[in-house]
Amino acid sequence: MKVVKLFKQRADSVKHQSELMQWMSPTIREYWTGFVDKTNHSNFLAWVRDYHKPAVNEPHVVQVEPEIVLKPAAQELFDDLQDKIGTVIHQGNWIHVGQERINQFGSITEDNQWIHTDPERAEQESPFKTTIAHGFLTLSLLPALTDSVDPDKPLFPTAKMMVNIGLNQARFPYPVKVGSNLRAKSTLVKVTPIKKGLEIEREIRVEIEGIRRPACVATSVIHLHF
CATH class of the missing domain: 1.10.287 (Helix Hairpins)
Known part of the structure; x- marks a missing residue:
């Protein structure tokens, strides 16, 4: 009024x-x-x-999602992982990144910039004085660095299948010079029940041997099916 x-x-x-x-x-x-x-x-x-009349408070309907019932194997893994959130659950072996590997990646992806594939020019013109690996090459090595594709070292052996959902975030803080060795440490971030099993989030930190800063830091999201 x-x-x-x-x-x-x-x-x-x-x-x-x-x-x-x-x-x-x-x-x-x-x-x-x-x-x-x-x-x-x-x-x-x-x-x-x-x-200008005050709105009448209408009842708010909350839709409750049906509770997900996990299979015994999934429930057992879920319970086990709760105590590991925030801790390193995997550290892989060193993988060598040589010029041949860089050249092969450049050929497959059609990214043959001289900073990656021309050692002579890189020595003269690059601030790194040598060739460096593609950032996406480091990213593409994550399955091998985390043993996700090694049947003899399954990180989650009770799961029937693991599906790569994607990355929530990825950064390349430091360049990988040719001849470097890389390894990855995986820290468990989150575990969420889903219809077919579990969704796992891990922060993967790719280390360069002898270098303090990491080559890559990424948050990986995978689904485990049981």
Whole structure:
């Protein structure tokens, strides 16, 4: 009601509208006349009152997701992993990154920039004084670095199948110079039950032998099916 009273007070306060309107331009005069008419119109006032009425609290319907019932093997792994969240659950072996591997990756991906594939030019012009591996080459090595493709070293042996869902984040803090050795450490971040099993999030940190900064830090998301 405060807005309605304000409109009325403004309209009533103009006692000498004829004098005021003489100073107005035709466009302003027309607008002012229409405004005053609307403030005195009952339908307009009713609209203002309805507009400023407090909304009626309607019941909020919360949709409850059906509880996921895990298979015994999945439940057992889920319970076991709860105590490992925030800890390193895997550290792989060193993998050598030579020029041949870099050249092969460049050929397959059609990324043959000289900083990767031309050692002579890189020695003369690159600030690293040698060739460096593609960032995506390091990323593509994650399955091998985490033993995800080694049937003799399954990280989750009770799971029937592991599916790569993707990465939530990936960064390349430091370049991998040719001849470097890489290994990965996986830290468990989160475990979530899903319909067919478990969703696992891991922070994978790819180390360069002898270098303090990592070559890659990525959050991996996988699904385990049981």
